[in-house]
Structure formats: structure tokens, C-alpha cells
Amino acid sequence: MPAPLFRTSRLLPIVAAALCLAASPRLARADAAANVDAKSAPMTTGADVYRHVCQGCHMPDGKGAEGAGARFPAFAGNPKLADSGYPVYVVLNGFGGMPWFNGRLTDEQIANVVNYIRTSFGNHYTDLIKASDVAGQKPPVPTGED
Ligand code: HEC
Numbered sequence: 001m002p003a004p005l006f007r008t009s010r011l012l013p014i015v016a017a018a019l020c021l022a023a024s025p026r027l028a029r030a031d032a033a034a035n036v037d038a039k040s041a042p043m044t045t046g047a048d049v050y051r052h053v054c055q056g057c058h059m060p061d062g063k064g065a066e067g068a069g070a071r072f073p074a075f076a077g078n079p080k081l082a083d084s085g086y087p088v089y090v091v092l093n094g095f096g097g098m099p100w101f102n103g104r105l106t107d108e109q110i111a112n113v114v115n116y117i118r119t120s121f122g123n124h125y126t127d128l129i130k131a132s133d134v135a136g137q138k139p140p141v142p143t144g145e146d
Contacts, residue, residue, distance in 0.1 A: 046116025049109050062121030076121040084129045087114045107131035
């Protein structure tokens with residue numbers, strides 16, 4: 001019976017389009033998070049910054065997420081947070097699919113959110129950092145001479 005087979009194959013493009021739509025909300029949200037500007041929302045505590053800027057990708061429980069071709073690492077039980085310099089570096093400079101926040105978040109906001117992820121989600125690091133620690137790690141401002 002060739003007729004039913006023909007009908008099924010005509011449905012395929014519709015099914016494919018539906019799958020694309022199902023995958024797109026995560027990507028849309030990631031783009032929106034990347035456009036957060038420190039000036040548009042008064043965020044001071046690390047928890048505020050995390051909620052507004054980071055959790056769209058890294059998830060409210062800090063366990064990260066995987067899917068739609070992306071991988072957002074977990075902070076829960078992540079040994080790479082042992083050295084505070086690493087998360088500061090990643091937030092300032094970006095890393096792979098993560099946008100950079102140098103100039104979008106203040107040094108204080110970055111220090112607070114790094115302290116927040118290092119003391120939340122089951123992490124208990126005690127060597128908290130200050131805005132001056134973030135300033136010390138910033139890449140040099142381009143002079144336009146090279
Ligand atoms: C647009 C999505 C997105 C946002 C927003 C985002 N991240 Fe990320 N982040 C990522 C991705 C993707 C990676 C993994 C990059 C890779 O491995 O290539 C990552 C990696 C990291 C890492 C390194 C983890 C590891 O195991 O190496 C840290 C630390 C981090 N992010 C902190 C933050 C903090 C703090 C914020 C909020 C200020 C934030 N991220 C906001 C997507 C995001």
C-alpha cells in the first residue's frame with residue numbers, strides 16, 4: 001500500500017520543524033543572559049548577580065545543564081573552584097561558549113558572585129575575595145598602539 005507511506009514522508013519536515021522549536025528556548029535564554037548589563041539592574045549581592053546573570057545557563061541549583069548542543073558546567077562539587085583565581089578568570093574573559101563579563105559587571109559584582117558560587121551548592125571555601133582581587137586579574141586595557 002504505497003499511499004500511507006507517501007503521507008508519512010510528507011509529515012517529516014513538520015516533525016523536524018517541531019523538534020527545532022523544542023530546542024530553541026534554551027538558546028534564546030542563553031543569548032538573553034549574555035546581554036545583561038550591570039547598569040540596567042542594580043545587583044549587589046552575589047546571590048543577586050547569580051540569579052540575574054548566571055543561573056540561566058548554570059541552573060538555579062548550580063548543577064549545570066546539558067542539551068541542545070551546549071554544556072553548562074556544574075558548580076556543585078566542582079574542584080576547579082578551589083582556586084578563586086580560576087572562576088574570576090573565566091568570568092572576566094569568558095571561556096568557550098561562555099560570554100565574558102569584564103566591563104559588564106563591576107569588580108565588586110564579580111567578587112561577590114565568585115564568593116557566592118564558592119560558598120553555595122555544597123561548596124564551603126573560606127578564602128573569600130574582594131573587588132581589588134578581581135581588579136588585579138583584569139587583562140590590560142588595550143592602548144590602540146599595537
Ligand atoms: C550564556 C551562558 C552562560 C552564562 C550567562 C554564564 N556562563 Fe559560565 N559557563 C558557560 C559555559 C558554556 C561554560 C563552559 C565553557 C567550556 O567548557 O567551554 C561555562 C563555564 C564556567 C566556569 C568554568 C567551570 C569549569 O568547570 O571549568 C565558571 C567558573 C563559570 N562558568 C562561572 C559563571 C558565572 C559566575 C556566571 C555569572 C556571572 C556565568 N558563568 C554565566 C555558560 C554561561
